[in-house]
Amino acid sequence: MVCLPLMFAMVIAAGVHGAPLLPPLPMEDGCYRVSPEVEIFRVEGEAVILHFPMFMRVLQVRKVAQLPAKYLITKNNRTDQPTYRNGGRVQQQGKELWFLPARPSDSGEYTCTYRNATYCVTGSITLHVYESSSVDIEKLSYPWPAFVGEKVEFNCPSLDCFNKTHRPIAWYKDSNPTPLQPGRDTLMIPAVKHSHAGVYTCQLTVLINNQHHKVSRAFLLHVIGSDPAITTSVPNVSTPSVPAQSSSTTLSTVSAMKPPVIVSPINGTIFESSHGSGLELFCQVHTECQQADSTVVTWLVNGLSVESSYLDRRALLGGRRVTRVSERCQIELRLDIVAITTEDEKTEMKCVTQNTDGRQEVVVMLHLEDTTFTWLVVAVLIVTCFLTVALAFLYVLFKPKTKKNMDYILARQSSTFSF
Template structure:
């Protein structure tokens, strides 16, 4: 019995540390919960396709394919949930929710649940839809910092869900209605100058259900000089309906460069084969510089999109928290599956704004399972030797002569009561 227990313990240990299963998902109200998606910010009047990339990736990595299971997308309104059909202005298409077009009233939290009669898993995302005359540019735009003379390339982001085969992407700067010269959807500035700073908008017309809809994305480009100590102006965008969206006032700031407080440069992250890994970069900066501070993850000195981790990793989840001394910015990197290919991979968090830059490098390392298998081998050999010893003992145990005990009873005995 003891040997069986040791064998079972050894095999379970090997399963956990040798090729472990993924950690279980947390459960709430009987349904497994996936980490929330990156919040989405859009403008009214445009087509929006609400999708759940982290949720979808978790289903793929964990190979969750349930018989008779269906997707259900709902909007959470306090204690009630509103479901959607496959027709109308807001319609569910498999695991996506289409807004044709979007309205400010569509803002809220949405959940996507994959379930059958015995199992369910759900993810959620928050959508913000702004009125066209009161856009929060700091939330809507993609901040981008560059240095004078640097080559800058803008790709119109988050368009993978749209059928843009026949669409032409046009770029506009500030309030100018004349489009810039497109370059296959990529806006390139060979050597950026201070005069290039401003708001860049890419617009695309897409065809959905035989109707045309507009889609746009916004970049806020800030250009710093070659001397980091040189003070420059920070654009402040008005969000009042009467003000021009791109009007700016000038203010001079003297702040320090952003500081990466976590992770520590040179940290080694150990992770077992087959597991998932989430890295979070924490950057401390002045609050007036938070929106102009860029944070990104690099893999072996390449962008995530260009690296070998492109299909297994997702960057996002930017969040700004106001502290007593400045603001802290967080940027997540979620790796859905760790494999042998990730051994010694160099993951770098890079942050920069007009006052300077900093980077922190972490190294991925697979947990060593040699000790685990050695433990299994020793336990197995010990159990085997124990069984053999018991068998040999029983086989060669010396035999003893059996003693016959006789009980002689007196005959003709008289018993009195």
């Protein structure tokens, strides 16, 4: 008899009004918990707006945020009410937390909690604010690999939360104080060469509460391949012969270096996910530890960088992590897709790695899960349970009387009519 209620509960939990089946969320301290957002790295003295795109997408897809509720943002798992005042340096504005400007002491994990009369959901994000004198450019910058001769266009990313002023965006390379291409919001390099490699920073002024604040973003451009050879006329000059042993030693040293290898994902893998659910992709590369810093690892979407693809607003590149694995090092780059839609069907995702010792790429595909089969299985289980219960009820109702019961009934009748 438990079968039917259980199956109906599965159907109700699966979705409402034809919604797709969604994976259950883990629960912690009475609240459902969403996967953490991609970590944010910023510099002190700049305006920072924390928002929770994956968290908000989960509320939207699961149709949770339909009743009036309160959003509470706290730091480092505090349960008490924070002192975020309107007009203060740190203030909560609806579902966002504003730092005007940010300080290194603001670094930490922030939790956003949505709570109404019957439901509670939490999401978290980690903010790192660096001092100007101790900037970690590897973490602050967006990695951008490009091949020699490729056209590159940089656009200042993650600015949707700000109101830009009429002042143009200024671009700088490395530590040069002279701006590049003044007056242009997009920085373009028609044909990349190795001399273009470096850190490109865009700086702009934004307007918040009628006050001007500084914001900057940085790209770390890696150039892959060799520049075209320049042939010049060189006079014949006698060169000293190189001993065979020295040449052999040099050759063996070079050949001992192994090219980077992508260990995950496997080429041809199909990542299947239901409509509206999130997806995490991990690219793991093994390389020589002395080559780890110069080894490029990136994700491409249909041959384009994530920032230049149609997934730009729904995909976030996670931090690059390097760990020691046996005698080699492992580089891991995470790609978070906030929500899978029908537009993502058969999208080609490519993980690419390259350094001076070699290059490898792995192609995987995105596939939208067909929930028809899942619903068919649920329907079959419901019908099976219903028939089982019905047959059991009919069996009990029309169960034939046994001989022992008949003898007992006859005996009672005989005793009743005997005097």
